[in-house]
Amino acid sequence: MASDAKRPKWEAESAEVVDEPLQRFLQWCHKVELTISSKVYLSKEGTVAKYGMLAKQDIEEGEQIFSIPRNALLNQQTSKVKDVLEESKTTLENTSGWVPLLLALMYEYTRPQSHWTPYLSLWPDFKALDHPMFWSKEERDKLLKGTGVCEAVETDLTNIQKEYTDIVLPFMLSHSDLWDPEKHTLDLYKSLVAFVMAYSFQEPLEDEEEEDDKDPNPPMMVPMADMLNHVSNHNTNLEYTRDCLRMVALRDIHAGEEIFNTYGEMANWQLLHMYGFAEPHQENSNDSADIQMSVVLKAALQLSQTEEDQRLLTEKWNLLCDMEMVGDVGAFIFSKKCCLTDTELYTTLKILCMEKDEFKVFQEEREWEEADDEDEMAQALSNEGLPGLAPAWRRLLYTAAGITLDHYEESLEADRKLLEDQEVLAKLDSRSRMALQVRYGQKKILQRLQQLTQSGASTSKTS
Structure with a gap:
């Protein structure tokens, strides 16, 4: 219409x-x-x-x-200080690409006669923002242990502090006619980071095929x-x-x-981390759970029988690192329906579960340069395909999911009882309720993964 x-x-x-x-x-x-x-x-x-x-x-x-x-639209190009920010573009470069926008927001937010005041006044003190970065560390650890949020927040807080100290503060001191560190504090900067996380938009690049090769467009309000x-x-x-x-x-x-x-x-843990809220787990069709790549190696070592097996696993893992399939930091991501990192996980399972002689041939012939069929890998790691994986593959996935479930503070059953007891649930504060939705949604996905791979958990080792 x-x-x-x-x-x-x-x-x-x-x-x-x-x-x-x-x-x-x-x-x-x-x-x-x-x-x-x-x-x-x-x-x-x-x-x-x-x-x-x-x-x-x-x-x-x-x-x-x-x-x-x-x-x-409010960004560094439409702010009153656009010329100053443009002149210092190189100085203000950083990994996130947010510094120019944040400086513009600090200036406009604290300037009563700003053109943007009627818009920015909708957030008078940013207290409505309830990102986990504003929770105490003790509260995060208690409510969100195992979800990935705690680690993401710690990274954010470290980066915000470093960004403000190393880039923003020196810039403001050199432009003291426009910014005042007494007014434009680290706390305000932190609040504006949360504001940008929660409310900004990023325009898609025009050529989608070249997105991986280009810097993303900066955020804007x-x-x-x-x-x-x-x-x-x-x-x-x-x-x-x-x-x-x-x-x-x-x-x-x-x-x-x-x-x-x-x-x-967005999965619920991402919504809570970036936007300060979570959907009811059953309503978020995009919810997901991570299994850290290092946990899969831990599971493989745990299942190994001898020191020779462990040495071989380490050799296999090093090859996977060289292939850029795994790393010390990284995760295999599972949605409600499948593994979203199917290429990486399929290749990891394939190599870790190879017999010694097969692995030696694989190394020598460099067959790993020829990728497996993408559709076949995706199907194999879907909910429909998981029960048909080789027993050793299923056992490895089952064990890795179990190790991941052990990382949470509370058990799946304890969280289920909380969710089902409406009287108790109603007494929880909003942070506890949101954290519960995040935890339980992830645990249900991991439980489902174990159910789909359980038949291989006690099977003798095969490739």
Whole structure:
């Protein structure tokens, strides 16, 4: 259906617009010519979290819900300090590519007369952000041990501290007319990192085939689009055009429904780490669980019978490292339906489970340079294919899943009882409930992996 975007009705209609910051933001949207359909409204009532957008009337598939002109996007190019940031582009280079945007945000956020104040005022103190980076280490370790979130947060905090100390602070001191370390503190920087993690967008590169060879586009803040909440089964999609960004309905949306965008195919641990929330595990079709690559080696060594077997496994592992299939840091990722890192895992299982003579021939003939069929590998490591793997392969996967399950603080059964006891569940704080969804979703995937490979767990060693 053709676009039916209209200027919004800026005055509150009944209880639809009730707070002044939101009213000022809507007036700002009108000023920057951000168009919005009359069929939707913003509210904190009836949404899954914080602000959200709801349908007042039925919306048809393909209908435009709102349109944002590119000059209404907030990034280093649209900030008041764009020239200074551009001049220092080389100085501000870093791994994440976020420093210029974060400096622009610090400047605009603390400048009362900023053009962006009505937008940024929707987050008056960032206390609504509840990323695990703001939890105590003790709380993270207690609630999220084994999920991968703790390690990701520790990496984030280390990088934020180093980035601020080594790049941001020296830059601000050399531009003291624009930034003040007394005001633009590490704590503010950390909050803005979480803000960018939770609310920014990254425009896809034009040529998808060359994405791996190019630096990704830097993140940007997209007013209005960042008001939409996320679910994996979303009903809208953000489209990028030369002049504007458009939010378009992916299916018919009925009056009273919340308008949902997607942040991508995100597992619950990623949602909690990057956005500060998690979906109910059964509703997140993109949920996944990791088995660390090093754990597969640990499982293989645990299953080995002799010191000679262990030496051979080490030799095999070194070859896999040379092939760039595994590493000291890295994980095999399992979704609800299959292994998402099928090439790496298939090759790892194949080589680790080879008999000694077979492995020697494999090394000498360098057959590993000829890859196995990708479709066959994917099928073999799907839920349908796992029970048909060789017994030694199944035993290795079963053991690795068991070692991973042992890393969690609580057992699967303990978490299941928590989830099923509605009275106890209702008394948990939001952090405990979100962490529970993350843990339990991962454990269910690992349990399913064990169920699918269990028949090989006690089988005698074969290739």
